[in-house]
Structure formats: C-alpha cells, structure tokens
Amino acid sequence: MINAKKLEEIAQQISESLPPGVKQFAGDMEVKTKQVLQSKLAQLDMVTREEFDVQTRVLMRTREKLADLEQKIAELEAIAKKEQD
Structure with a gap:
C-alpha cells in the first residue's frame, strides 16, 4: 500500500x-x-446540498401523498362498481 x-x-x-x-x-x-x-x-x-435535500424530502412526501390518493381512488372505484352491480 x-x-x-x-x-x-x-x-x-x-x-x-x-x-x-x-x-x-x-x-x-x-x-x-x-x-x-x-x-x-x-x-x-x-443549488446547495441543503436545498437539494429539502427538495428530495418534499418529493418523497409528494410521492407518499400520491400513493395514498391512488389507493383511495381505487377504493372509491371499487365501491362505485359494487353499487352499479
């Protein structure tokens, strides 16, 4: 070495x-x-590393909220489909 x-x-x-x-x-x-x-x-x-890290956290929270909303929409669609049947 x-x-x-x-x-x-x-x-x-x-x-x-x-x-x-x-x-x-x-x-x-x-x-x-x-x-x-x-x-x-x-x-x-x-951008600074700090700004990058902040935006990364914001993006992660946004993705989590989007996933929650997609799940809720799927549940509502399932309920609506059951009511139609």
Missing part, C-alpha cells in the same frame, strides 16, 4: 528543489485556476 506520509515527503522535496520562479509560477497558476473555476461554477445554475 502507498504510504501517504512518504508521498508528502517526496512532494515536499520536489517543491523545495524547484527554482523560486517556478514556485511563484505554480502558485500563480493555482490562484488563477481557482479564480476561473469559481467564476465558471458561479455561472452554473446549481
């Missing part, structure tokens, strides 16, 4: 061996990449 601590040590050694200009470039690229991603994600019409 891969040792995470060893990988961190290797990454640290590589980072320390990089020239300062490359380190600065990498840092700038990270900042710019985050800015672009945040900007593009903000443009998407997305």
Whole structure:
C-alpha cells in the first residue's frame, strides 16, 4: 500500500528543489485556476446540498401523498362498481 506520509515527503522535496520562479509560477497558476473555476461554477445554475435535500424530502412526501390518493381512488372505484352491480 502507498504510504501517504512518504508521498508528502517526496512532494515536499520536489517543491523545495524547484527554482523560486517556478514556485511563484505554480502558485500563480493555482490562484488563477481557482479564480476561473469559481467564476465558471458561479455561472452554473446549481443549488446547495441543503436545498437539494429539502427538495428530495418534499418529493418523497409528494410521492407518499400520491400513493395514498391512488389507493383511495381505487377504493372509491371499487365501491362505485359494487353499487352499479
């Protein structure tokens, strides 16, 4: 299995061996990449996890009510059919 601590040590050694200009470039690229991603994600019409969970619960309750109504209609139809016979 891969040792995470060893990988961190290797990454640290590589980072320390990089020239300062490359380190600065990498840092700038990270900042710019985050800015672009945040900007593009903000443009998407997305909901929060909390909003998604709330809507999921609403949908579940709606489905339960629909199932109850379908059962009641079936019972009423059965009663109506018996009365016709």
